[in-house]
Amino acid sequence: MLVSSWPNAIAHVDADCFYASCELLRRPDMKGVPLCVLSSQDACIVAKTYDAKAAGIKTGMTVWDAKKLLPDAAFLSADFQYYGQISDKLFAILRRYSPAVEEYSIDEAFLDMKGLRSLNQKSYEQIADEIRAVVQQEVGITVSVGISVTRTLAKMASEYRKPNGTTIVTGKRINEFLQHLKVRDIPGVGENREVLLNKFSMQSAADFANASEREIKRLLGKAGTDLWHELRGTPIYPLIIQPQLPKSVSRTASMGQLTQDKAVIHSHLLRHAMRLSKELIEKRLTTRNLIVMLTLKSFEKQLLSALLSHPTADYFLLADAAGKALEEMFGLAQSYRACGLIATEIAPSRSDDFDLFQQVEKKREEKHLKLLQAMHGVNYKYGGNVLSMAAAIKPVSHRAVRFNYPLLECT
Ligand SMILES: [Mg+2]
Incomplete structure (x- = not known):
């Protein structure tokens, strides 16, 4: 160790x-x-x-x-x-303490603190206590902080004195710390692994860290030995400081048959806009530039890009931009076989994407996003697309008509 x-x-x-x-x-x-x-x-x-x-x-x-x-x-x-707005404030504070922050979830972050003691002229414990105090003062909520030599140990440390606690685990004190914890307290050890490890006489997290690598490999494979190294102070999981933002997010598909009907293409584009918006919302991303793509019968592709007024994931803005672009692109004498949307200029979603003059727009967009989240929630619960936007419903053939789904309206 x-x-x-x-x-x-x-x-x-x-x-x-x-x-x-x-x-x-x-x-x-x-x-x-x-x-x-x-x-x-x-x-x-x-x-x-x-x-x-x-x-x-x-x-x-x-x-x-x-x-x-x-x-x-x-x-x-x-x-x-609203939770996203509080989260933005929290992460902004953390960035004052380290330029290397991994936003792990809406309320959790890993910070690379190496070398920052001398900069702050404080011990790691003092820095951790200060982070807790500043968050409580400026945001009004409490956080727990763990500092150690690997991310797994840091996570176990922050859990140790919850709520509103600081736990520091130096390399030298790992063993002592792990003796207080069960194998189940190791992130990545669930019920099944716990039962298995207990069967092989590993009760505490220290028993796990002190077992031989061979034994851990035999019981849990590589995932187990990765954890084993992390628990012994050797970093295996790096911090992901720059979240790898995709260059673009796209939704394109064949329309099934050639069409000259603008309304049909429009309804396909609206469904693409809904899927695109859903993916952006789920990944907390926004787009600033939407490209509409139409594929002609000859397979030639036509592209038109629409700059959005601000970075957004709002279906209604994407749908509006796609509709306007289609108006410009559509040729009466043409047959189209496929269409799609490509979102570019992808950025993380932040609550300060709006300036003061855009507050009204912001309120409307927040309302839209709430509605969309509720709709995706219903669809998730009941499976498929129980709810969708009226105009985006695929034109149904006479054979496929069963019953009408409820429609959502939004102003
Ligand atoms: Mg939490």
């Missing part, structure tokens, strides 16, 4: 029950009331405060079951746009 104290220094910062804390931030009157945040269809619990957790409420539980356990709790619908 590792002997030197700081061959690397990686911090893991993790907000404490993030969605619930965000809600308490704008509902201070609810402090002290157990609070549960619901999935976009209000079907199950996606986050809860510690007191709700203590009452036995678990993430993934149905609202019905949770209300039976804790009828007095407050049940709130999730508002991911």
Whole structure:
């Protein structure tokens, strides 16, 4: 096992029950009331405060079951746009402490802290405590911070004194730290692996780290030995500092048959716009430039690019831009076989994509994004495309008519 104290220094910062804390931030009157945040269809619990957790409420539980356990709790619908804004503030603070930040999830980040002690003239522990204090002061929520020599150890450290705790694990103290933890506390060890490791006399995380590499390989394969190295202080998983943004995100497809009907092409483009918007929203990305592509009968491709007023993932803006481009491109005498949309100038979605003069537009877009998230949620729950935009529904042939799906309207 590792002997030197700081061959690397990686911090893991993790907000404490993030969605619930965000809600308490704008509902201070609810402090002290157990609070549960619901999935976009209000079907199950996606986050809860510690007191709700203590009452036995678990993430993934149905609202019905949770209300039976804790009828007095407050049940709130999730508002991911709002959580995204709080998340942006959190990450902006973290970037003051290190230029190398990996945004791991909406409320978790890894920071490469090596060499930053002398810059800050503080110990790692003091830096971690300062990060917690500044986040609490400027954002109003609490985070827990772990600093250690690999990302797995840093993550285990941030978990150790939750909520609002700092845990520092130097290379020299890894073994001591791991003795306090079970194998199940190792990220990547789920129930099945736990049972297996217990069968081979590994109960604590230290038992795992002190087993032979051969034994771990035999039981868990390469995934196991990667973890084993991380737990012994040798970094295997690098920080992904620059998220690899795609150059473009596209949705193109054949229309099944040649068509000269502009309305048919338009409905295909709207469906492509919906899929494109969904993918961008899910990956928290935006596009600034939308290219509409039409393929002629001769396979010749026609492209027209439309610059959007600001970086967006909003279906309604994409659909509008695609419709306008089609008007310009469409030739009456032509037959078309395929069409599609290519989004370029991809950037991470941020809440400050708007300046002060665009506030009205921002409000409208937030409303759109909420509607779209709700719609994708329903489609996810019931499978397929139970809900879609009216104009984007594929023209149905007389054989395929069954019943009409509900249509969403948005102004
Ligand atoms: Mg968290």
